[in-house]
Amino acid sequence: MGKMEIYMCKSCSKYTFPKKYFCSNCGSIDYDLVEAGSGIVKEISLINHMLGQKDWKPRNIANVETNLGICITVGIEGNIEIGDLVTLSLDNGVPIGKRSR
Numbered sequence: 001m002g003k004m005e006i007y008m009c010k011s012c013s014k015y016t017f018p019k020k021y022f023c024s025n026c027g028s029i030d031y032d033l034v035e036a037g038s039g040i041v042k043e044i045s046l047i048n049h050m051l052g053q054k055d056w057k058p059r060n061i062a063n064v065e066t067n068l069g070i071c072i073t074v075g076i077e078g079n080i081e082i083g084d085l086v087t088l089s090l091d092n093g094v095p096i097g098k099r100s101r
């Protein structure tokens with residue numbers, strides 16, 4: 001598991017995830033990485049099937065508002081409810097949220 005990091009534009013400080021080639025705000029191509037360690041669950045979706053994935057098991061994904069204020073979509077480990085605080089990390093490049101205790 002790695003740290004969940006968000007791209008921050010070096011010239012206008014706008015957060016972006018996933019990374020875009022140009023900043024959508026100012027067009028800059030220079031980014032800094034900023035850690036987004038936690039977030040609040042805003043929306044949960046159960047994904048029952050994924051096209052082209054044979055061994056897919058039903059799993060939750062959630063829209064999470066990170067501590068930086070930007071909303072991202074993450075995979076969820078374990079049970080989750082809207083309003084829960086989750087710890088964010090990266091698993092093989094995929095953002096994962098886990099309920100904090």
Ligand SMILES: [Zn+2]
Pocket residue numbers: 009010011012013014023024025026027028
């Ligand atoms: Zn920018």
